[in-house]
Amino acid sequence: MLKVNDFKVGYDGKMIVKDFNLHVKKGEIITIIGPNGSGKSTVLKAIGRLLKPMSGTIYLDKQLLWKMNGKEIAKEMACLSQHNIAPEDMTIRKIVSFGRNPHKAWFEGVSKKDEEIIDWAIEKTNLKSMQNKKMIHISGGESQRAWIAMALAQQPKILLLDEPTTYLDINNQIEILELVKELNEKLKLTVIMVLHDLNQAAKYSDEVIVLKNGEIKALGKPEEILNQNLIKEIYNVEMNILKNQFGEKIILIPKKIYAKDA
């Protein structure tokens, strides 16, 4: 589905992520975790072609990403940044309707089929009752759902999300993640996201990628790779790890920070 080979990504000639290789299968949820500044968002942006990598290749369904035109990519893959700002008087529905842009030539208006897809995306994200509300009048969780609905209206096969739960309360965080899981299961949507919360990453992902200083330190099923040594190496935090309790495969409970020179 998506293949990333020997990725090097950075800003202003400074390399942030190196030797990044990834092979994503259809219908997987993959989460990138790692400390602040580890390059999580950078690499996600590069996969979502919001940032040009310094070297390396991405293949999307066996096509070289940089050879595809922008709208072609947008029909296959949607990428949402952490923080999106809309003109404040725009309604949720208007925002969602922009998701149809990749499917339209510049002179085409919104067709009946587009309206149906917009309705569908709004329904999937539980925004139907508030679709005519303005972006300025809705909460952070609703706004995040509106952007996800816009991404859905693109009808992509792959969804990239950069920290979709940041700035949201726990209720909204879970709502968003449950939505992602549901979209993944029902629509076979492939998801690559960046999360900070290790437990959420473990619960909602088929595979996690652990990144530090721009290098992949571990990659695999969360319950198999997340262990005390790895967490110490990555975050310098002592972690209690419970397995197969409360119906979760793995639960991580932070205990304390190791002394700096430990």
Added chain:
Amino acid sequence: MKNKKEKRKIWIICFSLIFLGILIVGTIGVGSIDISVGEIIDTFLGKGDEINDSIIMDMRLPRILLAVFVGASLSISGALLQSVMRNPLADPGITGVSSGGSLAAILMMLYFPQFYRLLPLMSFLGAMLACGLVFILSWDNGIKPIRVILSGVAINAMFAGATSLLAIMNSDKIQGVLLWINGSIAYRGWREVSYFLPYCIVGLILALFCIRGANLLALGDDVATNLGMNVNRARICISLVAVFLAGISTSAVGIIGFIGIIVPHVCRLIVGSDYKYLIPMSTILGGIILLLADTLARYIARPIELPVGVMMAMIGCPFFLFLLRRRKYSA
């Protein structure tokens, strides 16, 4: 499938257009010499007396047309620049585009008067140079709003300085230059209209093609890229249209400030920030506002004429502040 609000916006735009039409007819009669409606109709039917004919046809009509189309051009230019630079304060004046255009126009008038007909294009080139410099100076991993304003101020100062230098070096011809710097629609006739209008119509049509791009850019670079847009190319294309409109306007009337900020803002308060409505609304309201300003400028202290730029500030700003205070985002 249009909902009620969208229908209302279309009605607002239609009514504004009708109002503009009434205003055009109404302002023909106003000036140093008042002409009654009956006399105006007589002139158009070809039965008017010679003096009225000449005042209406040779002086007022070209001037009104210029005011309407320059107002429209500057307003759209402001609206587009605001989207491209993601900065609500961007307008042809602040970003140095107008002063670049006017410097080029003055250079041309002073040293190559034989190419007068090419004035709008020359102005466009000067405006492009200014805009390009602002872009280069404010580029730091993308366009930063605050840097746009700062470099705009610097570029503005630079071009204004160059303009003053030209004025001093050519003190014998200074009158025309001064008129230019202050921005005035007085003493413009059919010659200016005929040089300006074809370019203006091309620019206004091009602006319609910018609607979708401007809307996408307003969502931010990341979202626009995600939706398949080539952000840099769109930014350059839309800027070119904006600079073109501002450049040709400057070539016709000199520098007129405020209108590029005020009109799009007022329009946002009235029809919202969707460029599908914002562009037509800005076109019409820009025409209305500049025509009103110019009419007042020639009426208030008659027979003396005030610079239209002063009038713009005097009627535009309070209106803008009033709407902002009410903060009625009715759209």
